[in-house]
Amino acid sequence: MTVTQLTFYIFSSVILLSALMVISARNPVHSVLFLILAFLNAAGIFVILHAEFLAMILIIVYVGAVAVLFLFVVMMLDIKTTIEKSNILQYMPIGLFIGFVFIAELVIVLINTKLELSNMQILSNPLNKFAELSNTKAIGSVLYTDYILHFQLAGVILLIAMIGSIVLTLRERSGVKRQSVSEQLSRSSKIDLVDVKSKEGIDIK
């Protein structure tokens, strides 16, 4: 067993265990922490596959931004930590059945497929012209040329997500007093400077 294989098995077994913990941990905060562990190990597998750019993106975006956001939300929402056992037992058989079907499919496919080495090389390096380049350079050279439409449409998807979340949550409340800075500043004509004498005060109109 080579070092690569050994590290692969370590990473993937940690991923599987932590994914299991994500759905079975009683405390939601622990679930999110296990999710972060799964992401980190997935990044490790990307590194083994020489996809270092994807690995870094996975850590920066998923661990750095998404999971931390999850953590904030979970901590703020005050979710009850007790899960009703009866629900789990109720859906257990059908869940196990679907899981079994998926695993059976994967096993059948694996048994019936002859993986040839030439195929593997095509798959791991589909575009010959990038054989010499590093990962990041290769992505950069196609992202704005061949894949410009894909890239821009992904941006549009994010825009829709933003519009959608605002549409669904923003409510215009009546009777809320807001500060209008320009109005305040243009009040100067209405302001009088009065010299208030001691112990007399003035009348406010």
Next chain:
Amino acid sequence: MNSLYFLLPEIFIFIMSVILLMTGLFVKKIKIINYIAILSIVIAVVIILNQSFQSILQNSFIIDEFSKIFKVMILIGSAASLVMFFSSKEDQHINLYEFPILILFSTIGMMVMVSSNDLLLMFIGLELQSLGLYVLAALNRNSLLSSEAGIKYFILGALSSGLLLFGISYIYGFTGNTNFNLIAVNYSEDSLGLIIGIVFVCSGLAFKVSAVPFHMWTPDVYQGAPTPITGFFALAPKIAAMGLLVRFLLNSFGEIYIDWQQILIFISIASMLFAAVAAIAQTNIKRLMAYSSIGHIGYALIGVACVSPEGIKSLTVYLMIYLIMNISVFAFILTMKRNDEYFEQISDMSGLYKNHPLSAIMISLMMFSLAGIPPLAGFFGKFYIFMAAVESNMFVLAIIGIIASVIGAFYYLRIVKVIYFDEPQTSYDGVSIKSLAVLFYPTSLLVVIFCFYPLPLLKIAETASNSFF
């Protein structure tokens, strides 16, 4: 960058919707925003009609007759739901200027879907479309049903996208390509993984067209969403997903059609029979239309399962007629309104013949057409589909289709019975609402006169099928 010129309709609609998004903040008249949105759709149709065959961006985006026809159908559907928005925006509590903008955005997604020739672009187009639809379904925040529709659609939609991605990863893994034409060159005949990939992608797409094992969301979403949006759900996304399914299956796996044909045959038989039986018990007209659309998708899938030029031709004709009939029916549903309150029960339609004789005749004709009774357009749609099935020696499919349409005729004809023979009620606002009359009368007329001038539609459909064979 020359190739971006050929993306003009998509880019145009995108720019218009971003401009509208900005102006909507300052121009408080939603009507004006809506007019401009409809105008930009009309301009996009003109641009599309003037395009010629192109395949750009490494053959991942194709503009051919098929995609042009489907894009025009999608744009007509979007424009129709924008017109419906005029009359109903206040009473349905969707008085938001984002409505036309979200419709435009998801229309872009659908246009990308029917043009895409690449697994990645197909998925991006699909997500772009769905994300807009999720928000639209939940747009009425005052209604519990609408929120339920949004949540249900979102969760099940995410699940189906997951299935789709799983299938895509299998196909990519076993062929090493994402481009449909390259997949067709690179697969090996007896690859089991590839078949699993096709099955998963097909089930993901079957969810989007609401074909039977994946139809559970349809009735609830149709009932819960505000009516103009229900109209949009019934019109545009189904046509787009159908176009995508055809291109995906024929371009990449046209040679091994034996493997996926049986999936489509099963889905279409199940959809036809299930919709015909389940719709009988419905009392809400929007729910009924949901089951009706499941059934119609079943018939349309026969056209795909034929894998022949006649099949694609009949599918295109069927979808065009489906589009026209549904615009008419949904415009009619919006006219069932009095004192700013909408009525959605079938029993509320009683006495229509007394108060609104003309629209009663029209909607009855529409129901006859949906049921497939000659000489209305709906009959010809089914006729071409069954002809194509018989020509491909799929007699069983044709016979089951005919049986299902006979069962289905019951619930369409019951509506006619309620209109003409039940105890009359007080009158509705009726088609006096101008924006609905614009939709209702021309489309109903088209359905009636189709039997006199079927040739133009048939010719258009023929050019569509020539893109593949």
